[in-house]
Amino acid sequence: MAQNLEESQKMIPVVVIGGINVISTLIDFGIMTLIYLLVALTINLEFGYAGVPNFGKVLFVAAGGLFSGSLSYYLMAWILNIRESGSDLLSNQFRLHNSMDLALNAHPVLNLGIFLFMIAVGASCGAIFGFAASYPAIRLREDYLAMLLLAAGEFFLIFVQAYSPVTDGPDGLLIPDVLGFTGSILDYRQVVLLGLLALFTVGVYFYAEKVARSPLGRTLRAVRDNEISSAAFGKNNVAIRRNILIVGSAISGIAGALVVTQSAYISPETFVRQFFTLYPFVVVILGGAANNFGMVVGAISFEGIIDFVTNFQTYAGSHNISIPIDLNAVTPIAIGSLLIVVLYFRPKGLISEKPSKTLKKSELLRIKERAEKTTESVKEEDKKNGLETSDATAASDGTGG
Amino acid sequence: MISPLISQSIIFGSLVSLMCLGLTLTYLTTKVPNFAAADFVTTGTYASATAFILWKLKSPYLATPLGFLFGGLISVLMYLGVLRPLIRKGSSLIMLMVATLAVDLIFVGGNLLFIEDLESWYGRIISDRGYGNFYTLYALGDFKLFGDLGMLYVGPISVIVISAALYLILNKTKFGIAMRAAIENANLAKTVGINVERVYVVSWFLAGGVAGFAGGLFSIVYTTNQNQASLLIVSIFAGSVLGGLNSIYGAIIGGLLIGFGEIYITGELSVLVGKFVSASAGYAVNNFQLGIPLAIMIITLLVAPQGITAVGWRRILRRAKK
Numbered sequence A: 001m002a003q004n005l006e007e008s009q010k011m012i013p014v015v016v017i018g019g020i021n022v023i024s025t026l027i028d029f030g031i032m033t034l035i036y037l038l039v040a041l042t043i044n045l046e047f048g049y050a051g052v053p054n055f056g057k058v059l060f061v062a063a064g065g066l067f068s069g070s071l072s073y074y075l076m077a078w079i080l081n082i083r084e085s086g087s088d089l090l091s092n093q094f095r096l097h098n099s100m101d102l103a104l105n106a107h108p109v110l111n112l113g114i115f116l117f118m119i120a121v122g123a124s125c126g127a128i129f130g131f132a133a134s135y136p137a138i139r140l141r142e143d144y145l146a147m148l149l150l151a152a153g154e155f156f157l158i159f160v161q162a163y164s165p166v167t168d169g170p171d172g173l174l175i176p177d178v179l180g181f182t183g184s185i186l187d188y189r190q191v192v193l194l195g196l197l198a199l200f201t202v203g204v205y206f207y208a209e210k211v212a213r214s215p216l217g218r219t220l221r222a223v224r225d226n227e228i229s230s231a232a233f234g235k236n237n238v239a240i241r242r243n244i245l246i247v248g249s250a251i252s253g254i255a256g257a258l259v260v261t262q263s264a265y266i267s268p269e270t271f272v273r274q275f276f277t278l279y280p281f282v283v284v285i286l287g288g289a290a291n292n293f294g295m296v297v298g299a300i301s302f303e304g305i306i307d308f309v310t311n312f313q314t315y316a317g318s319h320n321i322s323i324p325i326d327l328n329a330v331t332p333i334a335i336g337s338l339l340i341v342v343l344y345f346r347p348k349g350l351i352s353e354k355p356s357k358t359l360k361k362s363e364l365l366r367i368k369e370r371a372e373k374t375t376e377s378v379k380e381e382d383k384k385n386g387l388e389t390s391d392a393t394a395a396s397d398g399t400g401g
Numbered sequence B: 001m002i003s004p005l006i007s008q009s010i011i012f013g014s015l016v017s018l019m020c021l022g023l024t025l026t027y028l029t030t031k032v033p034n035f036a037a038a039d040f041v042t043t044g045t046y047a048s049a050t051a052f053i054l055w056k057l058k059s060p061y062l063a064t065p066l067g068f069l070f071g072g073l074i075s076v077l078m079y080l081g082v083l084r085p086l087i088r089k090g091s092s093l094i095m096l097m098v099a100t101l102a103v104d105l106i107f108v109g110g111n112l113l114f115i116e117d118l119e120s121w122y123g124r125i126i127s128d129r130g131y132g133n134f135y136t137l138y139a140l141g142d143f144k145l146f147g148d149l150g151m152l153y154v155g156p157i158s159v160i161v162i163s164a165a166l167y168l169i170l171n172k173t174k175f176g177i178a179m180r181a182a183i184e185n186a187n188l189a190k191t192v193g194i195n196v197e198r199v200y201v202v203s204w205f206l207a208g209g210v211a212g213f214a215g216g217l218f219s220i221v222y223t224t225n226q227n228q229a230s231l232l233i234v235s236i237f238a239g240s241v242l243g244g245l246n247s248i249y250g251a252i253i254g255g256l257l258i259g260f261g262e263i264y265i266t267g268e269l270s271v272l273v274g275k276f277v278s279a280s281a282g283y284a285v286n287n288f289q290l291g292i293p294l295a296i297m298i299i300t301l302l303v304a305p306q307g308i309t310a311v312g313w314r315r316i317l318r319r320a321k322k
Helices: A002-011 A022-049 A057-079 A086-091 A093-106 A108-137 A142-162 A186-213 A215-225 A227-232 A237-263 A273-287 A292-318 A327-345 A361-384 A391-400 B004-030 B037-054 B060-088 B093-128 B151-172 B174-184 B186-191 B196-221 B228-243 B248-276 B279-288 B291-303 B313-321
Strands: none
Touching: A022 A057, A022 A186, A022 A215, A022 A237, A022 A273, A022 A292, A057 A086, A057 A093, A057 A108, A057 A142, A057 A237, A057 A273, A086 A093, A093 A108, A108 A142, A108 A237, A108 B291, A142 A273, A142 B093, A142 B228, A142 B279, A142 B291, A186 A215, A186 A237, A186 A292, A215 A227, A215 A237, A227 A237, A273 A292, A273 A327, A273 B093, A292 A327, A327 B060, A327 B093, B004 B037, B004 B060, B004 B151, B004 B174, B004 B196, B004 B228, B004 B248, B037 B060, B037 B093, B037 B196, B037 B228, B060 B093, B060 B196, B093 B228, B151 B174, B151 B196, B151 B248, B174 B186, B174 B196, B186 B196, B228 B248, B228 B291, B248 B279, B248 B291
16 A cells, blocks of 8 residues: 555656645546536537437436446456345445456456446447437427426436436445556546546547538538428438437447446436536537537636636635635536526627538638639739729629639 | 325325426416426425424414515516526527526525525524424424314315416406416517516516425425425426416416326335335335326327317317217
8 A cells, every 4th residue: 555655656746736736636627527528519419519408418427327337247246157136236245346346457358348348338328218218309399308308317316216226226336446457546547537538538529520510410400400491401300310319328328437437336326417417518508509619618617617616625725714605505506607697698608609611621722712813814804805893793703613 | 084195195286286387387478498496496495494493483384475485586586687688688498498407506506505504503493393404304294184184285275276366367357467468479468568577577476486385385294305306396397298388277287187196106006016026116116206207298298298288178078978
């Protein structure tokens, strides 16, 4: 243990300013920002581009996280040849998860396999729930849809609390720790998690960006902006909405699976509406809907505000400054008020939606150059012929030709 | 003496019915589903429960008007402070829904702050008088009438009185007719000189007030906590959707059916499962209570999206007779 501590000090320098461990704070900041960003990107796909207000986001994140966690537990028990009945498996979790962690540490391939299994389960659970939710959802008006999804999310969390095989009820379940190879060095573990999250988030970001720029992205916007005209152009609105809900939910499921690897512990309280529906929505509105880069800006500024409040608390604590009110309660109030202010003054967010770029920048420049050239040549021809034409007609001639 | 299951179902049904009435009244005026609707209930609960305990009132029922008042005030504050500016700015429906979610978030923090303060000031009084603490407030206790809980009578009677009062206001007074006109067509109402804004403010006050009053009654028979809102919102949405969201009387009936069904079906199911599977499995059924309003909501939306009041019951009955 002492050796480990020394190691950790060697690996991750500790810089303390005003009672705050700067580097570990930054790592935590990165982790939370990436989690919110990942979920916000899926909301952006569904709500920003396709106009499906998924107010039950917590349902899909929780489904991915809780099922991937508990199924990995059962899978490990099966691999380790532990043949006990379901309730015994759960009640002996403290003993069993130790042997699971030992096995995972001994076999790196198994460790990787379990991690990939969790991601796969997260994605497929998210997709299945997304498909199930899409059946009533795509047929409804947006306000009914929002109410239904929100209610479904609330029910799911209560369902998990009551249905013990998932997380052993409200007690929670210690799941196999796929980040166990980092040992007892807490910061190292966080760095690894940060890397994993960054990997997935960057992937999802580029996927979302590709969707936004592709013909599919323009179809999504068409469905969002005018259902009737998109149907008139032969687009299947219902199928498009269903597919985007499935894709968005699958990615949310992956986000859930990544969240549970952090603490290697799942309980119904891991996922609450406030953190996995409301906060990502704040990120989307703050950054600007239908704009992937806006999500990055939104997530960073949102988590910046939250972290500022928590660190202020630590700072005050270390300097014996007493704060008359509870900052944990102030955070939601501040975030809610901020959201309303943004909705009023900047309803399009910090960075508003831009027309989609369908061509590469170099190609656009080339076209522009050619258009200018032809305009000039037409003008010169006109001069030669002694004709006096206005610039406007010349320009339109040029682009036309 | 009525069987406890039915009595519980009636009590819960009438309380949910009042809450649904609150949601529907706000939906009628602004056409936005209010995701903070259940928070008005919590406000009413804490306002009346605190008054009852601190002022040593003779009966918790005496404090419920305070729930009405506070619920109404909070509701008007929300309308004037959040929704009206956004509506004037021309925000889309989704943006307005997000705004009500933001208000819900403010309530999450606000309740916590408020409850923490109350707990630090009066916590000892609460626990000394046997009401737990502000985080988990025990039921305030009801009087007995003919061997039943008083709420079994007070609940349905309040529903009847409030709906009768609403009927009279809406149909017999000048203000009520103006209100109906403003709800039906705001622009046309404006052209004939109706002050639509005032009508909206009054309906939001009534909506929040009824919800707060229901919250006050709720605290008499149920143990409450600060997370109560997020559980109740499912039943409230389900009841309002069942009622069609566009009809006051639909909301009352829808809420009654949802609340009654939620308790009654769960109770019957738990007995049934207990008989066939095991007693503990039967007991566990109670935990899935919220599945019933959700299921009813989904079925309503798929079968009769306009709600039960819009269904042509007479035609169906006639067909059934043939």
